[in-house]
Amino acid sequence: MQVKETSLPGVKLIEVDRFEDFRGTYIESFNKEDYVKQGIDIDFVQDDFSMSRKHVLRGIHGDQETWKLVSCIFGSFRLVVVNCDPDSEWFGKWEAFDLSETNYRQVLIPPKYGNAHLVLSDQAIFHYKQSTYYNPHGQFTYRFDDPRFNIWWPVKNPILSQRDDLGKRV
Numbered sequence: 001m002q003v004k005e006t007s008l009p010g011v012k013l014i015e016v017d018r019f020e021d022f023r024g025t026y027i028e029s030f031n032k033e034d035y036v037k038q039g040i041d042i043d044f045v046q047d048d049f050s051m052s053r054k055h056v057l058r059g060i061h062g063d064q065e066t067w068k069l070v071s072c073i074f075g076s077f078r079l080v081v082v083n084c085d086p087d088s089e090w091f092g093k094w095e096a097f098d099l100s101e102t103n104y105r106q107v108l109i110p111p112k113y114g115n116a117h118l119v120l121s122d123q124a125i126f127h128y129k130q131s132t133y134y135n136p137h138g139q140f141t142y143r144f145d146d147p148r149f150n151i152w153w154p155v156k157n158p159i160l161s162q163r164d165d166l167g168k169r170v
């Protein structure tokens with residue numbers, strides 16, 4: 001595996017090794033020992049999947065304490081990670097990553113960052129590991145088009161949940 005720094009402190013892009021043969025492809029999506037060797041020593045306690053159709057955008061969501069390790073299991077999506085810590089000089093800085101079922105990329109997201117993904121294929125499966133158990137009351141929400149962030153999205157009118165359409169901070 002290759003772990004690459006990004007433009008955002010603490011956010012890492014991971015290129016997962018793949019093993020190809022005549023049957024197809026094999027990957028290890030997580031192996032604690034290997035991640036620890038790369039300096040990623042996080043106690044993940046929950047795995048989550050969401051399945052969405054084309055042009056669904058989920059986010060921007062995050063909280064104060066959760067690490068997330070995001071992968072694309074099926075299809076493709078654009079993932080945007082944005083610093084949502086109002087006390088940080090990095091507040092509002094973001095980076096976009098294209099994840100797909102064929103590029104085997106993962107993105108490690110520290111606490112206080114928000115993330116959102118926009119589905120680019122007909123269907124996509126978003127997977128993440130997280131370091132805390134789900135607490136709906138601890139999460140914050142920003143609109144995908146929050147003018148403070150000025151994020152460029154390839155789709156201007158994505159399909160949103162009611163929560164994401166309101167985009168009020170929780």
Ligand SMILES: Cc1cn([C@H]2C[C@H](O)[C@@H](COP(=O)(O)OP(=O)(O)O[C@H]3O[C@@H](C)C(=O)[C@@H](O)[C@H]3O)O2)c(=O)[nH]c1=O
Pocket residue numbers: 048050058059060061062115116117134135139161163
């Ligand atoms: C996030 C989550 C949701 N749920 C349930 C609650 C709800 O009925 C249903 C859908 O939840 P949401 O509308 O919040 O799902 P969604 O809008 O996909 O929210 C997720 O977005 C991505 C970008 C994240 O980073 C996640 O942390 C989470 O906020 O799933 C759980 O049971 N466990 C969980 O960990």
